Amino acid sequence: MIEMAVVGGGPAGLIAAREAARAGAEVMVFEEHVEIGEPERCAGLISLSGLERLMLPANGVYLQNVVRGAAIKSSTGFWRVLDAGRPMAAVVSRRLFDAEIARQAERAGAEIIRGARVRNVERDGECFRIITSEGVYRACWVVDAEGAGAALMRRFLGAGAESRRWIPIIQLIVEDHGLDPRFAYIYLKDYLPDFFAYLIPINDHLGKLGIASRIPGLRKLLDRFLREEFPSARRLNSSSHVIYTGYPIDSTRLFPTRFIPVGDAAGHVKATTGGGVVMGGLIAAKIASAIAMSLRGESPEKSLAEAAWIIGELKRIALLRRLIGKISSPLLDLLVILATSRIGCFYFSRMGDMDFQASSIFGVRR
Ligand SMILES: Cc1cc2nc3c(=O)[nH]c(=O)nc-3n(C[C@H](O)[C@H](O)[C@H](O)COP(=O)(O)OP(=O)(O)OC[C@H]3O[C@@H](n4cnc5c(N)ncnc54)[C@H](O)[C@@H]3O)c2cc1C
Structure with missing residues (x-):
């Protein structure tokens, strides 16, 4: 037994x-x-505080990269950076x-x-x-x-x-993404209303790129996204799954x-x-x-x-x-601007918790 x-x-x-x-x-x-x-079938982005809470070393053999914040591209096309100014998350295999x-x-x-x-x-x-x-x-x-x-x-x-809350997702490894590997990249797109697209850099060349949507024809949406954002990146292996x-x-x-x-x-x-x-x-x-x-x-x-x-x-x-799902695109853009302002970055660097997100936004500590 x-x-x-x-x-x-x-x-x-x-x-x-x-x-x-x-x-x-x-x-x-x-x-x-x-x-x-x-x-x-995972981007492997894990907060450093989360690794510590799980009693797993930050520098384990699985470590691929370390990021210090996120660059966010709004649906209207402007970029904003949420920079903690210090290592925040590991990218793991x-x-x-x-x-x-x-x-x-x-x-x-x-x-x-x-x-x-x-x-x-x-x-x-x-x-x-x-x-x-x-x-x-x-x-x-x-x-x-x-x-x-x-x-x-x-x-x-x-x-x-x-x-109803499981969303189909496709993740690819792409080569030659051309982005700074110290950040994770989030893309808000009007044609991807259910979720954001992302690129999580493994290093200067390789990255894990994902897009998720309930809209039928996810491969076509992926092609459109790649054409728009990574026209010269090479696609390596891809996997399909769901995200909750x-x-x-x-x-x-x-x-x-x-x-x-x-x-x-x-x-x-x-x-x-x-x-x-x-x-x-x-x-x-x-x-x-x-x-x-x-x-x-x-x-x-x-x-x-x-x-x-x-x-x-x-x-x-x-x-x-x-x-957030009920917010219109202009209001979401405004929230992105506020979150990535100097005060937003300062707050993220001091109080931000990638895992206990609601508690850190509302300043609740257990
Ligand atoms: C594309 C993508 C990107 C993601 N990126 C991130 C990220 O960056 N950071 C993050 O924190 N999370 C991410 N996630 C979510 C994360 O992968 C999951 O939350 C996590 O893997 C859940 O772990 P789990 O152990 O519950 O399930 P799983 O990792 O799915 O493990 C379940 C295991 O059970 C086994 N199994 C299933 N059925 C049976 C059975 N009947 N008998 C025996 N074995 C069985 C499976 O083979 C599998 O090994 C991502 C998910 C996807 C799809």
């Missing part, structure tokens, strides 16, 4: 496994791919990043079964039967970190994150069921940017600590309260996104 089974070896599942194993729980992770971190967390989890005692697809999870009395491509296992707790789609969770709980922009599931409320979704599966993503590595990882860590405490017969309440607070922050960020 496994004490805690984890479905999915992405960052949320691996961080949950690492934390529970460090707290003494017997943990098994099931990952359908043979190699952790594959396929890579998600393949190497996930592999490092897997190493940490294994070092802590978690077992990772690679190439094992979980086909179903069934209740078995107080516990669960985990039916995988590599055999059937029994577990006391299930952490569901299967990522976007969350087919197992929908089947098991009969519900999921808001289905809705409200999170409050996984702490599911704690009594002992089947707990975390990460993208639970919509633990910043709705403004679609970034889920840090916030999803932090919630997964708190949930895993709560499970380990329950297994030891201790009260999980403190860890659950901490997880609930982070989920609350994601709800505030989702609300912020809905408000």
Whole structure:
């Protein structure tokens, strides 16, 4: 009998496994791919404060670049720069990043079964039967970190994150972007009303370029964007996926069921940017600590309260996104001008938190 089974070896599942194993729980992770971190479908922009909160070194083997702010191109074509004047975020290779967390989890005692697809999870009395491509296992707790789609969770709980809030996204590696690699680039376009386009530089030449929209024909929109902004860049490999922009599931409320979704599966993503590595990882860590405490017969309440607070922050960020979505382009341009003013940059540099965005905008500190 496994004490805690984890479905999915992405960052949320691996961080949950690492934390529970460090707290003494017997943990098994099931990952359908043979190699952790594959396929890579992420820009890998992670705040330096987020890396520290996740207890991952800023200078790990996964580090590709460091950025100090964002350059924003408005829908009317002017550029503004939000410059913190100091390093703010790392650009990481998600393949190497996930592999490092897997190493940490294994070092802590978690077992990772690679190439094992979980086909179903069934209740078995107080516990669960985990039916995988590599055999059937029994577990006391299930952490569901299967990522976007969350087919197992929908089947098991009969519900999921808001289905209308997943947006198709295409990401490419481009060569010869011609931009200063010390900044991340955000493009607001009237023909991309659901999301911004971005270029995250890996170095002087290479960058990760993404565009997302619910409008059919995303490839055509991508061609238009490339023609407008990167006419001489060379396209290397591309991948298609989805990004979440809705409200999170409050996984702490599911704690009594002992089947707990975390990460993208639970919509633990910043709705403004679609970034889920840090916030999803932090919630997964708190949930895993709560499970380990329950297994030891201790009260999980403190860890659950901490997880609930982070989920609350994601709800505030989702609300912020809905408000921004209702703003007209001229008003959005004005907000960009204010945010990138001297005072805006000063505030961003001192108080700005790329992850706890709502709290940092409203000056709330926990
Ligand atoms: C194009 C793009 C760019 C992004 N850029 C950023 C960014 O710059 N910064 C940021 O923070 N976030 C970014 N994100 C979001 C980020 O990638 C996700 O929030 C993050 O990967 C979620 O981690 P996770 O562990 O919940 O899910 P995933 O990383 O999706 O991991 C889920 C894992 O579960 C496995 N799995 C699924 N089903 C099963 C099953 N039945 N059995 C066994 N294994 C299974 C999958 O193979 C996968 O390895 C981006 C997303 C996209 C699509």
